[in-house]
Amino acid sequence: MNQLALSLTPEHAACLLDYMHQYRGVLLTQLSPSTERNQRQRLVQGVQGRLRQECERGGAFATLPLSREELAALRVMVGDLLAATRAAPPCSIWPNSSLL
DSSP states (O other), X not given: XXXXXXEEOHHHHHXXXXXXXXXXXXXXXXXXXXXXXXXXXXXXXXXXXXXXXXXXXXXXXXXXEEEHHHHHHHHHHXXXXXXXXXXXXXXXXXXXXXXX
């Protein structure tokens, strides 16, 4: 299995953790149950947990190895978040998020 590495500053890691949290909520509440949705949920949740652990270690950068499947799930997440953001008025998608 080929591994790729994601390296983030603590600030960027915090943003990504928030986006993953928000996205997982959207997956569970706005998409019908399916094998694809559940697989995406598991992949994003796994990356989220490992990134959280890496952030807790401290340091100038959080470096996280990603499988191709995890990278694909994150790409879909970013595309879905961008599409949702473009389609809705500002702050109406995730009103509780401090990042939008």
